[in-house]
Amino acid sequence: MGASDSDIEALWEELVRLCNDQISTPPFARLLSQKFTRARAQQYSIQMAYYVQNRRDCWGYVQGSAPLEIKKIIWQHEEDELIGRKSEGKQDHMTLAVKEGEVFGLSAEAFERTARLEGGEVCFSAWIRLAQRPWLEAIAGSAILEMRNSGELIKGGSLSYRIGEMLQRDLAIPMKKQINNAEHVVMDVEHAHLLMQVARRHAHGESERRAIVRGAQESLMIDRVYRGHLADMLEALP
Amino acid sequence: MGIVGDLLKTLDQMVNDQFDSIEFKNFLAVPLTLERGRFYVVQNALYTSNRRDCWAYVQGGAPLEVKRVIWEHESDELINDPRVGMDHYALTVKQGEVIGLKPEDFEKAEIPSMVRACFYAWHHIAMHNHWLTAYTASHMLERRNNGKIVKDGGMSYRVGKKFENELGINLKRMISLDVHVVADTEHSENISEMFERYVKTAEDRDLVLKGARDSMAIDRAYRGALGYYMEQIK
Numbered sequence: 001m002g003a004s005d006s007d008i009e010a011l012w013e014e015l016v017r018l019c020n021d022q023i024s025t026p027p028f029a030r031l032l033s034q035k036f037t038r039a040r041a042q043q044y045s046i047q048m049a050y051y052v053q054n055r056r057d058c059w060g061y062v063q064g065s066a067p068l069e070i071k072k073i074i075w076q077h078e079e080d081e082l083i084g085r086k087s088e089g090k091q092d093h094m095t096l097a098v099k100e101g102e103v104f105g106l107s108a109e110a111f112e113r114t115a116r117l118e119g120g121e122v123c124f125s126a127w128i129r130l131a132q133r134p135w136l137e138a139i140a141g142s143a144i145l146e147m148r149n150s151g152e153l154i155k156g157g158s159l160s161y162r163i164g165e166m167l168q169r170d171l172a173i174p175m176k177k178q179i180n181n182a183e184h185v186v187m188d189v190e191h192a193h194l195l196m197q198v199a200r201r202h203a204h205g206e207s208e209r210r211a212i213v214r215g216a217q218e219s220l221m222i223d224r225v226y227r228g229h230l231a232d233m234l235e236a237l238p
Numbered sequence: 239m240g241i242v243g244d245l246l247k248t249l250d251q252m253v254n255d256q257f258d259s260i261e262f263k264n265f266l267a268v269p270l271t272l273e274r275g276r277f278y279v280v281q282n283a284l285y286t287s288n289r290r291d292c293w294a295y296v297q298g299g300a301p302l303e304v305k306r307v308i309w310e311h312e313s314d315e316l317i318n319d320p321r322v323g324m325d326h327y328a329l330t331v332k333q334g335e336v337i338g339l340k341p342e343d344f345e346k347a348e349i350p351s352m353v354r355a356c357f358y359a360w361h362h363i364a365m366h367n368h369w370l371t372a373y374t375a376s377h378m379l380e381r382r383n384n385g386k387i388v389k390d391g392g393m394s395y396r397v398g399k400k401f402e403n404e405l406g407i408n409l410k411r412m413i414s415l416d417v418h419v420v421a422d423t424e425h426s427e428n429i430s431e432m433f434e435r436y437v438k439t440a441e442d443r444d445l446v447l448k449g450a451r452d453s454m455a456i457d458r459a460y461r462g463a464l465g466y467y468m469e470q471i472k
Contacts (some may be wrong), residue, residue: 011406017365051301056305058298058300061294061296061298061299062298063297064291064292064361064365065291068290068316068327071290071294071316072317075309075316076317078309079309082305082306082309083306106412128298207339236358
């Protein structure tokens with residue numbers, strides 16, 4: 001039996017609720033209660049570049065398992081992230097992350113010579129494993145992180161927005177100079193709708209909708225652990 | 239000759255040796271009928287889909303710079319090949335019209351069991367190996383289709399010639415086979431450049447050779463399976 005509009009609407013509401021709840025969980029609350037120093041901002045910036053790289057790994061695996069027409073959507077999604085919209089003069093997101101580092105006093109070499117956070121490494125492996133699961137769980141696992149970063153869906157602002165506000169408050173770096181954060185504040189609003197495009201076409205039954213929720217929940221769990229590690233890292237720095 | 243030069247020579251030998259294997263010889267010796275031709279073209283579309291799966295998996299495991307090269311590669315395959323104004327799956331479906339196939343024939347096509355096993359084997363290499371192994375496994379199938387490397391022509395060229403000689407359909411009308419004669423030459427050259435950047439040690443070389451050997455073994459099994467199924471169509 002096909003899904004009704006109300007089934008899809010209910011799924012969407014459930015996913016949006018999960019994303020909003022995420023922001024008030026203890027690891028997120030702890031991360032968002034930090035005060036940024038220059039050293040903390042530098043380390044946070046480097047670790048976020050690794051997070052962006054891991055997203056590229058995961059989206060690749062998700063694309064591999066998805067049906068052909070969804071592969072095309074993901075390929076286009078990865079243009080923004082991996083290549084940049086050259087026609088609009090936009091750079092890829094790794095270049096943006098490294099460029100943003102300059103405002104915190106980081107060189108490109110600092111990104112190359114700084115190791116991944118141990119806890120981050122474990123979370124990245126967990127996300128990759130999720131990305132290699134059956135495709136609906138896998139795509140939900142990756143797409144939910146962009147929903148959680150959409151200012152349109154998250155009351156009080158997305159994670160990128162909130163971190164951006166903290167950096168502005170603590171280090172007086174205006175949002176427009178945080179080019180990577182600023183880009184994600186905008187881009188993830190657009191990208192957040194990818195999962196619903198998929199759900200409308202493929203979540204015809206209860207089991208498909210359950211798979212989407214399962215993938216989303218598991219990814220948000222990894223996300224909480226990851227943010228907790230980031231909070232630990234910041235607390236340990238002067 | 240350096241480590242990469244020797245390696246590329248070995249890869250070239252391996253793709254040429256494919257055509258001397260019993261599986262390839264048998265596949266290419268099966269006389270084409272219209273029905274067998276239709277079976278092949280539909281199976282080729284499924285093979286193209288499997289290639290899209292595998293290249294994306296390889297992209298997932300590869301370093302950032304290599305991810306970008308694969309993303310560009312997939313532009314022709316998945317989105318639009320400017321040579322023909324469509325993606326390669328659509329191209330295969332369009333090619334089917336020449337031999338009386340409809341889009342529904344592709345949609346309802348089943349993957350035969352021996353072919354399915356090969357597709358899963360390629361998935362496994364792409365997803366669960368070191369990226370150099372995974373990358374080479376996918377690359378080798380394009381290298382094996384590169385007429386500049388394979389003496390007497392790559393697989394698409396040879397199959398295209400069979401359609402021409404045995405069914406009287408000019409290679410130019412078999413648009414997917416015809417495009418792949420050129421596209422896989424370009425693709426395999428672009429992708430091959432990455433070996434120059436990333437193969438520095440004997441360990442790197444061995445990872446590449448593992449991918450090449452494993453993928454060529456599956457490719458032989460795949461062609462053997464196609465030959466077997468085509469022979470069953472009387």
